[in-house]
Amino acid sequence: MSSKTRPRVVLVGVMGSGKTTVARLLAAQWGTGARDTDEDVEAAEGRSISDIFVDDGEQHFRSLERTAVIDALRSHDGVLSLGGGAVLDPVVREELREHRVVFLSVGLSDAVKRVGLSSARPLLLGNVRSQIRALLEQRLPVYEQVASTTVVTDGKEADVVAREVREVIQSAESAHRAVAQPENRT
Ligand code: S3P
Numbered sequence: 001m002s003s004k005t006r007p008r009v010v011l012v013g014v015m016g017s018g019k020t021t022v023a024r025l026l027a028a029q030w031g032t033g034a035r036d037t038d039e040d041v042e043a044a045e046g047r048s049i050s051d052i053f054v055d056d057g058e059q060h061f062r063s064l065e066r067t068a069v070i071d072a073l074r075s076h077d078g079v080l081s082l083g084g085g086a087v088l089d090p091v092v093r094e095e096l097r098e099h100r101v102v103f104l105s106v107g108l109s110d111a112v113k114r115v116g117l118s119s120a121r122p123l124l125l126g127n128v129r130s131q132i133r134a135l136l137e138q139r140l141p142v143y144e145q146v147a148s149t150t151v152v153t154d155g156k157e158a159d160v161v162a163r164e165v166r167e168v169i170q171s172a173e174s175a176h177r178a179v180a181q182p183e184n185r186t
Contacts, residue, residue, distance in 0.1 A: 004074075005075060006073065006076075006077065006098070007073065007076050007077065007078060007080035007099065008077065008079060009026070009079055009100050010073070010096065010099050010100065010101045011023055011081040011102055011104055012081075012082050012086070012102070012146060012147060013103055013143060014084045014111060014132065014136055014139060014143075015115055015123075015124065016110070016111030016112065016113075016114040016132065017104040017111065018114065018158050019036075019082070019084075020034075020038075022081075022104060022153075022161050023035075023079040025158055025159055025162035026079045026166055027078050027079040029162065032079065033077075033079070034078055034079045034080075034081070035072050035078060035079070036081045036083075037068045037080070037082050037083050040071070040072060041061070041064045041065055041068045041083075044068065045064065049061065049083075049121075050120060050122045052064065053122035066086075066091055069086050069092050069095070070092070070095055073095055073096075073098075085123070085135075085139075087139070087142050087146050093142070093146055100172060101148055101149075102148070102150070102151055102165050102168065103143040103144060103146070103147035105151070105152050107154050110153065111132050111136070112128055112132055115132065149168050149172075151164045151168065
């Protein structure tokens, strides 16, 4: 892994997996920044994701999202969380090959509890439970493909998940340092 600017970790997972909350907790613990591609898209467009879906459709949102992800992967050095569907884009998947990606997995029941009946997520309009079930079925293999590690979040508070992600990443960083500088090994 080269030393150019890159996120310390990239979090992926379906809506309700806790990516944004965990990213903030982890970033605070590391004293670094947390960035979220949904927020980047909204800031760049000056409108909400729901409005983008309604006005211009999902495909347009996906292209804005791809640009936001690539930009963040190249310019952010803290914790990065991706919108749940970003990994559907093959260009994004290819870019992620160069990064430490953690998949926050969540089962249907916890995901539904965490998302609640929020209408801020355009893909969940209608029956939240069946929409999330379909997304989980469709995307699970993709999350597993892009991630180097999976952290199971079911039944856990966000701070516990953040600690698990921190441990995984810190041990990967130590292993990487040991390989890069074998003379410093203790
Ligand atoms: C989406 C997830 C959302 C947001 C958009 C589409 C998806 O992000 O990008 O509503 O396709 O799963 P979160 O996963 O952060 O809620």
